[in-house]
Amino acid sequence: MSDHQSINPWNYKPWWCQPWSILLTGNGLIAGSWWLGHRLWLTALVALPILVWMGFFLLLWPRLVQQAWTELARGEEQEMGE
Incomplete structure (x- = not known):
């Protein structure tokens, strides 16, 4: 990334x-399922x-967005340089 600031998605x-x-929300739903059912298999x-949903949105999604913005900025720089 050249002179671009890091964008926070x-x-x-x-x-x-x-x-x-x-x-x-995720932790509340997991805790609520234990509180209501007291069954390990249900929880x-x-x-x-x-956990898959939380992992995607907390770990993977921000990286993908920053990567897409970086590639977009590079493409704009290349178009301006032509």
Whole structure:
């Protein structure tokens, strides 16, 4: 990345899609499934898709967005240089 500032993708998401709200919601749903059922298999069944969802949005999505913005900025620089 040349002189471009690092862009924070979380600045473009609403409050209900911020890291803290994703963590609170996911952990609350997992804890709620345990509190309601007291069954390990039920909690695991609930936790698996929620952990995948949290992992995607907290780890993978920000990297993909920054990578896409970097590639877009490079393409614009190349077009301006021509």
